[in-house]
Structures are given as structure tokens and as C-alpha cells.
Amino acid sequence: MSTWAIETEGLTKDYAAGFWRKKRRRALDALTIQVQSGEVFGFLGPNGAGKTTTLKLLLGLIYPTSGAARILGRSISDVAMHRSVGYLPEQPYFYDYLTARELLDYFARFFGYTAAERRERVGRFLGMVGLEAAGDVQLRKFSKGMLQRVGMAQAILHDPEVVILDEPMSGLDPLGRREVRDIILDLKRQGRTILFSTHILSDAEMLCDRVGVLVGGKLQGVGAPEELVSIAVQGMEVLFDMPAGRALPPALGAAAVQTGSRLRLHVPEAELYATLELLRGSQARIISVTQVKATLEDFFFRLVGNQKTAGHAVEVPGK
Amino acid sequence: MTRVAIVALNTFREAVRDRVLYNLIFFALLMISAAVLVGEISIGIERLVIVNLGLTAISVTGLVMAVFIGVSLVYKEMDKRTLYALLSKPVRRWEFLAGKFAGLLLTLAVNTALMTLGLIAALLYVTHTLAPADANLLVAVYFILLQLALVTGLALLFSCFSTPMLSTLFTLGIYLAGLFSADLRASGMSGNSRALELMTRALYYVLPNFSNYNAIHAAGHGRAIPFTLVWANTAYTVSYLLVILLAASAVFSSRDLK
Numbered sequence: 001m002s003t004w005a006i007e008t009e010g011l012t013k014d015y016a017a018g019f020w021r022k023k024r025r026r027a028l029d030a031l032t033i034q035v036q037s038g039e040v041f042g043f044l045g046p047n048g049a050g051k052t053t054t055l056k057l058l059l060g061l062i063y064p065t066s067g068a069a070r071i072l073g074r075s076i077s078d079v080a081m082h083r084s085v086g087y088l089p090e091q092p093y094f095y096d097y098l099t100a101r102e103l104l105d106y107f108a109r110f111f112g113y114t115a116a117e118r119r120e121r122v123g124r125f126l127g128m129v130g131l132e133a134a135g136d137v138q139l140r141k142f143s144k145g146m147l148q149r150v151g152m153a154q155a156i157l158h159d160p161e162v163v164i165l166d167e168p169m170s171g172l173d174p175l176g177r178r179e180v181r182d183i184i185l186d187l188k189r190q191g192r193t194i195l196f197s198t199h200i201l202s203d204a205e206m207l208c209d210r211v212g213v214l215v216g217g218k219l220q221g222v223g224a225p226e227e228l229v230s231i232a233v234q235g236m237e238v239l240f241d242m243p244a245g246r247a248l249p250p251a252l253g254a255a256a257v258q259t260g261s262r263l264r265l266h267v268p269e270a271e272l273y274a275t276l277e278l279l280r281g282s283q284a285r286i287i288s289v290t291q292v293k294a295t296l297e298d299f300f301f302r303l304v305g306n307q308k309t310a311g312h313a314v315e316v317p318g319k
Numbered sequence: 320m321t322r323v324a325i326v327a328l329n330t331f332r333e334a335v336r337d338r339v340l341y342n343l344i345f346f347a348l349l350m351i352s353a354a355v356l357v358g359e360i361s362i363g364i365e366r367l368v369i370v371n372l373g374l375t376a377i378s379v380t381g382l383v384m385a386v387f388i389g390v391s392l393v394y395k396e397m398d399k400r401t402l403y404a405l406l407s408k409p410v411r412r413w414e415f416l417a418g419k420f421a422g423l424l425l426t427l428a429v430n431t432a433l434m435t436l437g438l439i440a441a442l443l444y445v446t447h448t449l450a451p452a453d454a455n456l457l458v459a460v461y462f463i464l465l466q467l468a469l470v471t472g473l474a475l476l477f478s479c480f481s482t483p484m485l486s487t488l489f490t491l492g493i494y495l496a497g498l499f500s501a502d503l504r505a506s507g508m509s510g511n512s513r514a515l516e517l518m519t520r521a522l523y524y525v526l527p528n529f530s531n532y533n534a535i536h537a538a539g540h541g542r543a544i545p546f547t548l549v550w551a552n553t554a555y556t557v558s559y560l561l562v563i564l565l566a567a568s569a570v571f572s573s574r575d576l577k
Contacts, residue, residue, distance in 0.1 A: 062575035087407035097336040
């Protein structure tokens with residue numbers, strides 16, 4: 001019995017392309033990942049990298065060309081498994097003739113809740129996403145950000161074990177993004193497994209236990225954000241003041257950058273103490289010494305930069 | 320409540336909120352005008368005029384609704400991507416399709432029932448009484464509903480793989496061909512070509528025979544409609560619908576939702 005909440009094995013998706021639809025365009029290439037129960041896993045990648053394709057494959061909205069995937073040990077073709085899965089589509093759009101309350105009530109009916117349970121749940125989740133005051137407004141009058149919140153509510157309405165979110169922060173203002181982040185962290189505290197795609201790297205760094213980077217339909221790397229960025233060269237940043245009338249040591253002069261009234265030096269870790277000695281000798285006042293870590297963003301852009309085909313799925317020979 | 324019923328009721332709610340049933344106002348105005356005018360312009364055939372006009376209006380209105388709502392039933396959900404959130408719930412694709420079909424059928428049934436009440440009211444206004452033969456009017460209405468169910472099924476099938484414009488053309492094309500399928504067969508038999516005869520005969524059997532459902536003339540004249548025809552039409556519609564809905568389910572279940 002598998003212990004993974006989500007696992008894929010060589011998951012591949014080709015789309016027909018061209019006027020005669022004889023060419024094949026590979027949107028996802030042999031994706032193999034495992035997401036542990038209770039883990040927050042983030043999919044990173046530029047547009048067209050295969051993130052949404054992966055999530056739609058997991059939900060059975062599209063079918064794989066080859067490979068397999070399981071959620072909670074059950075095949076993705078098993079619709080009954082959806083009882084334990086919540087999904088927020090990218091840029092969600094719902095029946096605009098319904099109010100937010102009616103939409104959530106409609107979705108809740110598929111899980112067999114009684115009328116009283118539905119009423120309680122719908123009210124609770126509308127409150128959770130900050131829409132209690134707009135619950136009786138038709139969705140056609142909702143802004144993009146409000147629709148995103150309704151989408152979030154419908155995804156977690158039935159207390160799913162696995163929550164799959166496609167760009168959950170998209171279209172939200174800073175306050176909304178923070179609220180969604182809090183909801184994701186709350187779900188994590190409750191032991192739910194969360195798989196989400198994003199192009200907002202700071203969100204991934206803040207929320208994810210592990211991230212997977214997809215470029216051109218291929219998985220380029222998987223690991224904890226700090227593991228991935230540790231590949232990058234580390235450095236030290238020294239912030240200091242020079243007393244009036246004192247000059248910088250000639251060895252450092254070219255490297256120092258003026259920032260306001262202060263000077264900033266970026267040096268390799270191995271040269272830190274030698275640099276500090278030089279600065280002390282010049283009677284510089286050290287303000288701070290900070291370790292410079294490569295961010296996930298650096299790692300991401302390095303990967304994308306390495307692949308000039310990035311962002312474009314590859315064409316494969318026709319069948 | 321079953322998942323099919325949940326989808327069906329929401330489809331009905333959508334039709335009501337989209338003011339689809341507003342056509343009833345026009346039907347009411349038509350029936351009131353006809354009831355007032357018929358006594359002045361026709362002597363002795365008031366009943367025939369009212370029944371013919373009413374049943375034709377019910378049939379045409381239902382047909383327009385079945386085709387134009389039916390062709391966008393699935394397409395609209397895919398185009399607007401409202402389907403994504405729904406299919407991520409424990410709902411099978413065939414359940415979604417069956418629900419959409421049942422929802423539109425419910426809308427058509429409510430619309431037809433209300434129109435029939437209007438027709439009976441107009442008939443009562445003109446003739447001041449209802450005769451036992453007027454029960455045939457209900458059989459004619461039932462046949463109209465069977466016909467609408469079949470048209471809805473066809474529209475739904477095309478909606479699974481085609482745009483609304485093409486689906487409308489396909490559905491109306493099959494409807495018209497099905498209305499004249501007996502003439503098509505007769506024209507094939509009257510020629511000298513064996514191949515043409517075989518082709519028109521095959522079309523006759525494959526196309527839905529919509530002329531079977533026309534009982535407006537009989538109802539207008541108060542003629543009895545044989546009970547065997549009621550059974551035959553019911554069995555024919557159910558069988559044909561099963562085939563259409565299975566085909567629609569097969570097409571829809573195998574396609575990617577982009």
C-alpha cells in the first residue's frame with residue numbers, strides 16, 4: 001500500500017497540433033513525483049511549463065497520453081476519490097446566475113450533507129474567505145479577487161484530505177494573498193496535503209515544504225526550497241560607514257557600492273575576515289554583516305535561463 | 320438526492336434565471352388575441368383554429384428552446400470552464416450529461432404544461448365547455464414533449480464536440496430530414512437506382528422519424544389517437560434517446576477539457 005498522498009509515474013501528456021492535428025505537442029514529459037501526506041508541495045514554472053496540465057491530469061479533466069498517477073493510493077480515474085480532494089481551477093469562473101451562497105450549497109449537495117449541515121458549512125466557509133457580507137450577491141457582480149475567494153471556499157468546503165490549487169494567489173490584492181496564505185497554512189496545520197502551482201516565488205518559499213520546478217514540460221528539480229537554493233554560491237554582504245576624511249582601502253575601493261550614506265560590499269565567504277580586517281584598519285564603522293543566500297527566484301531563473309526553450313512545450317513526432 | 324437530479328435542478332434554475340420562461344408571456348398574448356378574434360373571423364371552426372394555433376405554437380416554441388438551449392448545454396460549460404470545479408467533485412461525466420439533459424427536459428415540460436393550461440383556458444373561453452374528445456389534445460401535447468426530448472438529445476450530442484452554431488445546423492438538419500424521412504424513402508423507391516433506394520431506405524431507418532409525433536391535426540378535429548401509437552412513440556423515443564445519450568456520453572467522457 002502506497003504511503004504517498006499524491007504520486008505520479010512517467011505522467012506524459014501530448015496534444016494534437018497543426019491544421020490536420022497530426023503533429024503532437026508535448027505539454028508534460030514523464031513527470032514522476034511523490035507528495036507526502038501532510039506536505040505542502042509547490043509547482044513552479046513559467047507559463048506553458050506544464051503546471052496546469054499536471055493538475056488537470058490529476059483531477060481527470062484531461063487524460064494522460066502515458067504514465068499513471070494516484071491520489072491517496074487510488075487511481076486518478078476513480079471519480080469516487082474526488083470525495084477526498086478539493087480543487088481550485090486557474091482563474092476560476094462559476095455560474096454567474098447564482099449567489100456565492102447558492103453556489104457553495106450546490107457543490108455541497110454532491111457530498112450528501114443535510115440542509116442544516118450545508119447551511120452551517122456554507123456560512124462558515126464564506127466567513128473563512130471573507131465573503132460573509134457578499135454571500136447573497138450574484139457572482140456576475142463579483143470581482144476577479146472575489147471569485148478567487150469563492151473558488152477557494154468551494155475547494156475546501158468538504159474538508160478534503162488533499163487540496164489542489166492552481167495559482168491560488170492569482171488576481172488577489174496583498175490582503176487577499178495574505179488571507180489565502182493563512183488558509184493554506186491553516187490547512188497544513190490540520191494535516192491536509194496541499195499541491196499548488198504558482199509563479200509567485202516568494203509565496204512558494206514561504207509556504208512550501210518542497211517545490212518542483214517545471215520548465216518546458218519537464219521536471220527540472222525537486223526539493224525543499226532551501227535545498228534547491230543551496231546549490232547557488234553563497235556570499236557575505238558587509239554594510240559600513242567611513243568616517244569623514246578617511247578613504248577606503250585601495251583593495252576594496254572598486255568593489256564597494258554607495259547606498260545612500262553607506263557603503264556596501266559583497267565578498268565571498270572565505271574572504272570575509274580579511275575584508276573586515278582591512279575595514280578595521282581604515283577605521284570603518286561596520287553596520288551589519290549578512291549572509292547572502294541565493295533565493296528560489298535565483299534558482300528558478302537560472303534554470304529557465306539554461307533552457308532557451310523554456311516556456312514552450314516541445315513538439316514530438318506524430319503518431 | 321442523486322447527482323443527476325442535483326445537476327438537473329441547477330440547469331432548470333439557470334433557465335428560469337435566464338428568463339427563458341418569459342416566452343410564456345408571448346404565448347399568453349397570442350392565445351388571448353386568438354380567443355378574442357377567432358369568434359369574429361371563423362364560424363363553426365373556432366375549436367379547430369384555437370387547437371391548431373395553440374399546439375403549433377407550443378411545438379415551435381419548444382423546438383426553438385430545445386435547439387438553442389440544447390446546443391450550448393455542454394459547450395457553454397466547457398467554454399466558460401464552469402465544468403472544472405463541478406467535475407472535481409464526485410460527479411461522473413455521464414451523470415453531468417444526464418443531469419443537463421434532464422434539466423432542459425424539465426424546463427421544456429414546465430413550459431409546455433403552462434402553455435397547455437393557457438390553451439385549455441382559451442379553448443374554454445371560445446367553446447364554453449370541454450368535450451371528451453379534447454383529451455386528445457393532451458395526447459398531442461405528450462407527443463410534442465417526446466419530440467422535444469429527442470431534439471434535446473440530438474442537440475446535447477452535438478454540443479459535446481461542436482460549436483453552438485454547427486450544432487444548431489446539425490440538429491435542425493436532422494430534424495428537417497427526420498420530418499420528411501418517409502418522403503425521402505418514397506423518392507428513393509420511385510427511381511431506378513438500386514443504390515439510391517438502399518441509401519434512402521437506410522436513412523429512413525437511421526434518422527429519427529419526427530412525422531410520427533404530429534397529432535395536431537387529429538387533436539384539432541377531435542379524432543381519437545390510437546393507444547398503440549402512444550406506446551409505439553414512447554418506446555421509439557426512449558430507445559432512440561438511449562442510443563443518443565450513450566453516444567454523447569462516450570464522446571464527452573473521452574475528451575480532454577482544455
